Amino acid sequence: MQFDDDAGLDTSQVQDERGSRIPGGGVTIGGGIVGLVALVLGLFFGIGPQELGLTSEPAPGGTARSDAQVGRDCRTGQDANAREDCRIVAVVNSAQSFWSQEFARRSAAYTPASTVFFTGQVRTACGAASSAVGPFYCPADRKVYLDLGFFNELRTKFGASGGPFAQAYVVAHEYGHHVQNLMGTLGRSEDRRTGAGSNAVKVELQADCYAGVWARHATTTPEKSTGRPLVKQLTKADIDDGLSAAAAVGDDRIQEKFQGRVTPESWTHGSAAQRQQWFNTGYSTGDMARCNTFR
Numbered sequence: 001m002q003f004d005d006d007a008g009l010d011t012s013q014v015q016d017e018r019g020s021r022i023p024g025g026g027v028t029i030g031g032g033i034v035g036l037v038a039l040v041l042g043l044f045f046g047i048g049p050q051e052l053g054l055t056s057e058p059a060p061g062g063t064a065r066s067d068a069q070v071g072r073d074c075r076t077g078q079d080a081n082a083r084e085d086c087r088i089v090a091v092v093n094s095a096q097s098f099w100s101q102e103f104a105r106r107s108a109a110y111t112p113a114s115t116v117f118f119t120g121q122v123r124t125a126c127g128a129a130s131s132a133v134g135p136f137y138c139p140a141d142r143k144v145y146l147d148l149g150f151f152n153e154l155r156t157k158f159g160a161s162g163g164p165f166a167q168a169y170v171v172a173h174e175y176g177h178h179v180q181n182l183m184g185t186l187g188r189s190e191d192r193r194t195g196a197g198s199n200a201v202k203v204e205l206q207a208d209c210y211a212g213v214w215a216r217h218a219t220t221t222p223e224k225s226t227g228r229p230l231v232k233q234l235t236k237a238d239i240d241d242g243l244s245a246a247a248a249v250g251d252d253r254i255q256e257k258f259q260g261r262v263t264p265e266s267w268t269h270g271s272a273a274q275r276q277q278w279f280n281t282g283y284s285t286g287d288m289a290r291c292n293t294f295r
């Protein structure tokens with residue numbers, strides 16, 4: 001994955017809260033290891049942590065402090081080619097350029113969504129959350145929350161190949177949820193049902209498909225500022241990294257790894273094969289209308 005060295009990055013789309021502490025509050029997660037596993041299974045790449053019993057407890061001291069590194073260090077595509085955090089800024093920029101143009105083409109209005117970088121724990125309009133839940137989108141404040149430490153886990157804990165585009169896939173999936181939120185389809189997963197044929201799974205697979213749609217158009221979507229695409233090159237190896245990540249977070253893979261058996265009735269995101277298939281559908285067609293996982 002190569003970015004245009006000379007392109008400027010729009011860091012206003014990212015809130016850098018790494019290294020900041022939640023003032024007067026910590027986060028505890030009920031249920032110990034069992035709870036943690038449920039959390040991983042339940043929310044991985046998911047939507048809003050509120051239904052998972054996250055509770056907030058007073059913790060001593062701590063003042064909010066932001067390093068705001070990205071605003072300082074992530075200026076150009078060259079920075080995005082060199083640094084992981086700047087790369088995520090670039091992916092956020094590229095994804096939102098694409099979706100705003102795609103919405104405009106459909107005479108719809110795209111409202112940008114910020115991505116919040118955090119470490120450890122974060123407070124959101126959907127409740128307090130810890131890094132353990134993985135990246136997620138909160139519909140109530142329309143923000144994507146991301147602890148960059150997750151990308152190491154993607155490789156070490158979940159067995160994905162890693163690589164820059166694996167990260168891009170994760171970010172693009174979360175922006176897929178934002179697109180669903182704007183289109184009114186996100187709410188379909190709120191019936192609290194799980195299972196291979198559930199709305200929860202269909203919503204997740206559609207977000208994978210939307211990630212693929214963005215990937216198809218990433219190298220041809222011009223930035224407003226330069227008239228040139230921010231993403232200069234995506235190779236087959238990049239797409240394979242994305243597919244590897246999609247498979248690694250399939251419900252069947254995660255269940256096999258963490259609970260030792262596969263129970264499709266509790267799926268919330270779809271199997272490895274489904275997630276790859278829907279990313280591919282989006283990528284090969286480049287057409288969001290083909291992402292109708294509800295059909």
Ligand SMILES: [Zn+2]
Nearest residue numbers: 045046204207
């Ligand atoms: Zn998701």
